[in-house]
Amino acid sequence: MNDEMEIWTVRAFDDASARVRLPPPERWVPTEVEREHAAPVLAAATIAVLLALGVIVWRGFGDRLVPASTPKPTASGLLLVPGASEDSTWGGVYEHSLGATVLRPTWLPFTVEKTNSSLLTGGRFINYGVGYVTNDYKPLLIFLAESLDQTPSQLAPGEHATDVTVRGHDARLITAPDGRPRVIWTENDVRYTVQAVSSAISAGDLLRIVEGLAAVVSPSGATR
Amino acid sequence: MNEASWEDAYRASYPQVYRGLVALGARPDEAEDALHDAFVRQLEGAEISSATGWLFVVALRRWRRRRWRDRIFRPLIGTPRAAELAPEVRIDLFDALSKLTRRQREVLVARYVVGLSQDETARALGIARGTVAATATQAARALRVHLEEP
Numbered sequence: 001m002n003d004e005m006e007i008w009t010v011r012a013f014d015d016a017s018a019r020v021r022l023p024p025p026e027r028w029v030p031t032e033v034e035r036e037h038a039a040p041v042l043a044a045a046t047i048a049v050l051l052a053l054g055v056i057v058w059r060g061f062g063d064r065l066v067p068a069s070t071p072k073p074t075a076s077g078l079l080l081v082p083g084a085s086e087d088s089t090w091g092g093v094y095e096h097s098l099g100a101t102v103l104r105p106t107w108l109p110f111t112v113e114k115t116n117s118s119l120l121t122g123g124r125f126i127n128y129g130v131g132y133v134t135n136d137y138k139p140l141l142i143f144l145a146e147s148l149d150q151t152p153s154q155l156a157p158g159e160h161a162t163d164v165t166v167r168g169h170d171a172r173l174i175t176a177p178d179g180r181p182r183v184i185w186t187e188n189d190v191r192y193t194v195q196a197v198s199s200a201i202s203a204g205d206l207l208r209i210v211e212g213l214a215a216v217v218s219p220s221g222a223t224r
Numbered sequence: 225m226n227e228a229s230w231e232d233a234y235r236a237s238y239p240q241v242y243r244g245l246v247a248l249g250a251r252p253d254e255a256e257d258a259l260h261d262a263f264v265r266q267l268e269g270a271e272i273s274s275a276t277g278w279l280f281v282v283a284l285r286r287w288r289r290r291r292w293r294d295r296i297f298r299p300l301i302g303t304p305r306a307a308e309l310a311p312e313v314r315i316d317l318f319d320a321l322s323k324l325t326r327r328q329r330e331v332l333v334a335r336y337v338v339g340l341s342q343d344e345t346a347r348a349l350g351i352a353r354g355t356v357a358a359t360a361t362q363a364a365r366a367l368r369v370h371l372e373e374p
Binding site (some may be wrong): 002005009010012014015016017019020021023025027029030043066120124149220 | 231234235238239240243244246247248252253256259260263264290315316317318332336337338357359361364367368371
């Protein structure tokens with residue numbers, strides 16, 4: 001790189017970098033509590049993911065989950081893993097939930113065949129997803145939860161939202177242009193989403209599923 | 225490195241690594257989380273020779289992993305990207321940077337935002353020192369062309 005180009009590059013990046021606002025310094029380091037919990041959880045989650053990679057059911061959510069431009073998967077980045085049973089899926093999420101309340105359905109409008117889960121925890125966030133799929137991996141329903149410091153979901157083009165109350169909390173019932181509904185609400189300092197992926201699940205079914213959710217209380221996946 | 229000295233080194237490197245992640249396309253919350261994860265990762269006993277280089281590459285990997293996860297779920301939950309969320313923090317140079325190849329972006333950011341030397345950049349990104357220099361030259365030229373396009 002010649003001198004003129006070097007100077008241009010340095011100045012351009014200096015100017016651009018100076019425009020990036022930093023978070024306040026008190027947020028730079030994770031809190032003590034988070035540090036104590038994060039290390040073992042991250043290690044456990046990493047081990048669980050690596051062990052499960054051999055039996056990933058990536059095709060479990062088919063075209064609903066694969067973006068148009070297919071990203072290159074990495075060994076550590078693919079987090080959808082199958083559970084041996086519905087109980088073990090929920091129990092596994094509970095075990096690594098950093099104390100967040102894990103809500104599991106007690107009523108479903110279909111017979112459970114297979115379940116998948118995704119779990120990501122870190123310094124100050126948790127994000128899990130549990131999916132229900134058919135034996136041939138057709139997606140039916142997905143349960144998502146994320147800590148409140150994460151970006152809330154937005155309406156996609158063509159979606160419309162209705163305010164509803166679920167479990168005693170304000171919620172939004174969002175319907176996609178193809179009629180598939182999802183419900184989003186906040187409870188226990190966690191933002192929950194229950195999304196029908198199959199068009200066979202109606203908004204009424206979805207609200208009934210949400211009302212029937214119960215907290216998982218043990219690694220066996222049992223609810224109270 | 226003990227916890228106290230690591231925290232000092234981390235704090236000293238935080239601004240440029242945070243800005244580096246944002247330059248590469250991370251949302252502010254993603255950059256913060258990636259840095260937190262990297263901080264915790266060192267406390268688990270990772271060996272470090274250059275704190276800034278190590279922090280950059282570990283935070284970069286953590287962010288990429290999260291971005292991959294978001295790509296999996298985004299069609300369902302509709303998480304918007306940085307540009308959709310915060311138009312006020314869009315920076316032309318970083319937009320132009322996104323038009324380069326991944327290696328070009330990472331080399332330029334490592335060198336000119338994070339402030340790593342050529343040797344440190346080569347070690348952090350796992351490429352030869354000569355490749356760093358050649359890539360930086362080629363990438364800077366391409367970046368300038370993109371920025372000067374009408």
